[in-house]
Amino acid sequence: MEIKAVILAAGKGTRFKSEKPKVLHDILGKPMIFYVKEAVSWINPQEIIFVVGHKKEEVIKTINCENCKFVEQKQQLGTGDAVKQTIPLWEDFDGYILIINGDNPLIKGQTLKDAVNYLNALIEYEGRNINEKNYKNREIAGLILTATLENPYGYGRIIKGQAGVVQKIVEEKDASFAERNIKEVNSGIYFVYAPYLKEALNKLQNKNAQKEYYLTDIVEILAQEGKKFYTFNVEDPTQIIGVNDRWQLAEAEKILKNQFMYFWAINGVTFHIPESIWIEFDANFGKDVEIFQGTAIKGNTEIDDGAVIYENCVIKNSKIGKNVKIYPNSVIEDSIIEDNAQVGPFARIRNSSVIGKNVSIGNFVEVKNSKIGENTAAKHLSYLGDAEIGKNVNIGAGTITCNYDGFNKHKTVIKDEAFIGSDTMLVAPITIGKHAYTGSGSVITKDVPDKALAVERAKLKIIENYAERKKRKNEKSC
Ligand code: UD1
Numbered sequence: 001m002e003i004k005a006v007i008l009a010a011g012k013g014t015r016f017k018s019e020k021p022k023v024l025h026d027i028l029g030k031p032m033i034f035y036v037k038e039a040v041s042w043i044n045p046q047e048i049i050f051v052v053g054h055k056k057e058e059v060i061k062t063i064n065c066e067n068c069k070f071v072e073q074k075q076q077l078g079t080g081d082a083v084k085q086t087i088p089l090w091e092d093f094d095g096y097i098l099i100i101n102g103d104n105p106l107i108k109g110q111t112l113k114d115a116v117n118y119l120n121a122l123i124e125y126e127g128r129n130i131n132e133k134n135y136k137n138r139e140i141a142g143l144i145l146t147a148t149l150e151n152p153y154g155y156g157r158i159i160k161g162q163a164g165v166v167q168k169i170v171e172e173k174d175a176s177f178a179e180r181n182i183k184e185v186n187s188g189i190y191f192v193y194a195p196y197l198k199e200a201l202n203k204l205q206n207k208n209a210q211k212e213y214y215l216t217d218i219v220e221i222l223a224q225e226g227k228k229f230y231t232f233n234v235e236d237p238t239q240i241i242g243v244n245d246r247w248q249l250a251e252a253e254k255i256l257k258n259q260f261m262y263f264w265a266i267n268g269v270t271f272h273i274p275e276s277i278w279i280e281f282d283a284n285f286g287k288d289v290e291i292f293q294g295t296a297i298k299g300n301t302e303i304d305d306g307a308v309i310y311e312n313c314v315i316k317n318s319k320i321g322k323n324v325k326i327y328p329n330s331v332i333e334d335s336i337i338e339d340n341a342q343v344g345p346f347a348r349i350r351n352s353s354v355i356g357k358n359v360s361i362g363n364f365v366e367v368k369n370s371k372i373g374e375n376t377a378a379k380h381l382s383y384l385g386d387a388e389i390g391k392n393v394n395i396g397a398g399t400i401t402c403n404y405d406g407f408n409k410h411k412t413v414i415k416d417e418a419f420i421g422s423d424t425m426l427v428a429p430i431t432i433g434k435h436a437y438t439g440s441g442s443v444i445t446k447d448v449p450d451k452a453l454a455v456e457r458a459k460l461k462i463i464e465n466y467a468e469r470k471k472r473k474n475e476k477s478c
């Protein structure tokens with residue numbers, strides 16, 4: 001079956017009370033509209049057409065899709081009016097148009113596939129009755145995806161006639177008391193035979209409670225001509241949730257996060273207190289990974305086999321190697337932590353840093369835009385910025401790379417096996433040679449050759465009996 005898709009994304013999303021278009025609000029690190037497009041791509045439509053309007057430049061930029069088409073709806077006069085704008089793109093198309101609301105992020109691609117198969121089966125079946133070539137799909141106007149909800153409030157209700165054929169869809173605001181009791185609701189996802197769709201769209205009127213051109217009215221228009229809409233009931237009602245306000249956004253996010261976590265848990269990841277953990281769409285996990293409570297895994301992050309991320313960490317756009325341990329309250333962004341390294345507690349790694357194998361980064365250590373070689377240790381209270389540090393280096397407690405002169409950032413190079421004494425200030429640009437030493441408390445302003453010791457300290461003075469002398473002096477002055 002030939003299919004083209006239309007995704008509705010022109011609305012303001014008034015109920016969001018937001019400057020940002022509704023469909024651009026994020027769910028687990030991706031805009032709502034992204035999930036709709038993902039699901040639609042499962043059925044390989046010939047074309048995906050977005051209807052945009054409110055802040056359209058922002059919406060188009062975010063969707064960022066080369067093969068997609070964008071059609072503008074200048075005034076948001078309703079969902080019917082929105083689809084009408086797309087007619088020029090498919091008016092001679094002899095196939096089905098999938099129409100889907102942009103605020104429907106929980107729909108699964110598999111469900112759309114199942115619906116296409118069902119529609120195909122219906123066409124086959126009806127075709128047998130009609131017994132006329134090329135008439136096969138003419139009588140079936142389309143398929144409406146529906147769900148049965150305990151609380152159908154806010155959704156269009158499905159009014160059915162004989163043999164499960166839909167007569168019309170009634171919006172909440174236009175429904176009679178009896179109609180409001182109907183629990184089968186319109187998902188906002190439909191497959192409609194293109195020539196009939198065009199005909200019905202051109203007949204739409206806005207005589208209803210909201211003075212809008214409702215897409216849903218095409219059902220009644222076509223039903224009156226004897227053209228049939230059937231329903232495809234989506235078993236899992238959460239899939240059809242329409243996100244109209246921020247509380248529904250939170251609900252949708254909760255449901256999706258649970259689905260992601262379930263998937264990873266089944267594939268060998270332990271989540272301790274999953275409700276407290278945040279993971280996003282682009283997070284990937286190996287086997288035997290453990291994530292403790294309060295941790296957030298954000299953006300494009302990969303966590304390899306056997307890694308353990310303890311409590312309250314934030315890891316964003318980073319790669320965490322095999323058997324790495326990230327201790328509590330550490331923040332890692334845009335960086336790579338190689339196999340068997342240890343980080344934290346209370347460490348911060350950022351700006352394209354690479355922490356080598358078996359490295360140990362301890363508490364209150366910040367690493368920025370630096371490469372740290374294998375087996376090196378910086379265990380306490382340090383700032384390592386714009387540094388290239390070799391293998392088997394020891395960075396003493398309190399070491400600071402003084403990388404900024406008020407105008408520019410400068411590089412620090414520390415070669416293999418160097419020993420940086422505690423509280424060393426390394427004033428960059430500077431190179432510390434292989435197996436060189438710096439004395440504790442030194443301010444190092446010149447390069448240190450291999451194997452040398454650099455020490456910069458005032459001579460130590462010991463004043464004997466100082467306390468006694470100070471006391472006497474004090475008594476005298478009283
Ligand atoms: C719509 C359906 C309702 C269904 C529900 C499912 C209609 C009239 N009603 O109601 O039967 O149960 O979805 O979630 O269709 N949009 C435009 N241009 C417009 C108006 C809306 O592009 O002029 C877009 C919105 O951006 C949104 C989508 O269409 O993505 C749906 O619009 P919305 O106002 O949320 O419709 P509902 O009231 O939820």
Ligand code: CA
Nearest residue numbers: 103242243244
């Ligand atoms: Ca909606």
